[in-house]
Amino acid sequence: MKKLWILLFSxxxxxxxxxxxxxxxxxxxxxxxxxxxxxxxxxxxxxxxxQVVFSFASSSTLARQLAQGAPADLYLSANTKWMDYAAEQNVINTESRKD
Structure with missing residues (x-):
């Protein structure tokens, strides 16, 4: 399982x-x-x-923060609904999205 996470993060x-x-x-x-x-x-x-700096919260909270202009280099959602929301708000690079 750890190898899967390393692959995903990479x-x-x-x-x-x-x-x-x-x-x-x-x-x-x-x-x-x-x-x-x-x-x-x-x-x-x-x-x-x-250096990696994390902001951990619920997927919904983070997606809403992105939609309101919060800066992030990477968004890792635990829920595809909120990733869809971020895409609809044009706050993620949809070409780099991996489900």
Missing amino acids: LCVLNMPQATAQEKVLVFAASSLTNALNELAESYEHASGN
Whole structure:
């Protein structure tokens, strides 16, 4: 299961514009992903030199924040309904979306 999360996180990060050294990557993510993402972030930070900053909340809260202009480099939703909402609001890059 951990390998699946590493693959998912890697695919998401690879679809982001390249971060430069010592850049912060802001990730909006569903609270249910907290433990898995904290572990993955540690590995990513070590390998890339970039810092990962998380904002954990419900998928709905984060989607609404994005729609109101909150900045995020990556949005990981636990609910496709809220990912659809973010797409309808044009606040995500739909070409990089992975369900």
